[in-house]
Amino acid sequence: KFSQKVENLIADFRELPRDNSMATLHEAYSAEQLFRNILKKYTVKSDIKIESEIIENWPAIVGDTFCMLCTPHKISPDGALIIKVQNSVIRQELFLRKEEFLRQIRHFCPASYIKNIGFSL
Numbered sequence: 001k002f003s004q005k006v007e008n009l010i011a012d013f014r015e016l017p018r019d020n021s022m023a024t025l026h027e028a029y030s031a032e033q034l035f036r037n038i039l040k041k042y043t044v045k046s047d048i049k050i051e052s053e054i055i056e057n058w059p060a061i062v063g064d065t066f067c068m069l070c071t072p073h074k075i076s077p078d079g080a081l082i083i084k085v086q087n088s089v090i091r092q093e094l095f096l097r098k099e100e101f102l103r104q105i106r107h108f109c110p111a112s113y114i115k116n117i118g119f120s121l
Contacts, residue, residue, distance in 0.1 A: 072084075
């Protein structure tokens with residue numbers, strides 16, 4: 001491969017059209033390498049640690065009653081823990097205890113940056 005300037009010089013010599021595009025060619029990656037690069041770029045190791053701490057301490061955070069009725073789903077980019085619930089009645093009960101759960105999360109996962117709790121069915 002040659003630079004675009006050299007390619008255009010060769011095209012002029014061969015009386016072919018010049019390449020005036022602004023595009024540049026990059027090295028091709030294998031699917032495995034591309035996947036690794038994406039994981040490296042978008043995976044935050046602290047999120048994984050926080051999520052595992054929450055899952056590990058879930059019965060203590062929400063209590064034995066709610067432990068079987070809801071599960072932690074994900075942490076949103078704005079620092080909200082999204083909890084999956086079975087129905088709207090449970091969602092309402094959990095919503096009323098949201099501040100208590102946030103205190104428990106801070107107690108069991110002091111390094112967490114969770115500021116809010118959201119619920120999804």
